[in-house]
Amino acid sequence: MEEALDQNRLLEILKGFAPSRDSLIPVLQAVQEEFGYVPPESMEQVARHTGVFPSEVSGVITFYAQFYTTPRGRNVIRVCRGTACHVRGAKAALDTVRKFTGIEDGETSEDNRFTLETVACLGACALGPVMVVNKVYYGKLNPGRIEVVLKDLP
Numbered sequence: 001m002e003e004a005l006d007q008n009r010l011l012e013i014l015k016g017f018a019p020s021r022d023s024l025i026p027v028l029q030a031v032q033e034e035f036g037y038v039p040p041e042s043m044e045q046v047a048r049h050t051g052v053f054p055s056e057v058s059g060v061i062t063f064y065a066q067f068y069t070t071p072r073g074r075n076v077i078r079v080c081r082g083t084a085c086h087v088r089g090a091k092a093a094l095d096t097v098r099k100f101t102g103i104e105d106g107e108t109s110e111d112n113r114f115t116l117e118t119v120a121c122l123g124a125c126a127l128g129p130v131m132v133v134n135k136v137y138y139g140k141l142n143p144g145r146i147e148v149v150l151k152d153l154p
């Protein structure tokens with residue numbers, strides 16, 4: 001169920017930034033840090049505070065891959081689907097993650113435990129197949145190792 005946006009928390013964040021368009025990205029980063037994503041209901045106030053149109057706020061959010069407008073899971077799993085990982089078995093790694101979590105690329109599990117994403121390269125090609133879970137890298141993956149990692153996640 002969607003919770004209503006906590007306006008007080010949002011106002012506290014906005015107070016910390018100069019009311020200027022230069023603050024737009026830092027404000028969005030702070031909002032995401034606080035709520036785990038950028039709630040769409042926050043955009044109008046962010047726009048008002050930074051003096052831009054609401055459409056510009058959504059434009060920035062769409063442009064930068066770092067921003068999300070839906071809640072994410074406690075554990076964000078990013079599986080590489082780049083060429084170097086592909087030839088070393090990235091597909092089997094991804095299939096194992098999909099099976100274990102029950103979700104597809106871009107989805108979050110209903111219990112909010114997992115979010116799954118695939119990415120073009122994680123910059124650790126020699127260790128392929130690679131996944132990153134909450135900023136921790138796991139390389140040379142095989143199904144058994146993946147299950148051990150995922151099983152222990154909160």
Ligand code: FES
Nearest residue numbers: 080082085122124
């Ligand atoms: S291709 Fe997978 S980390 Fe680069």
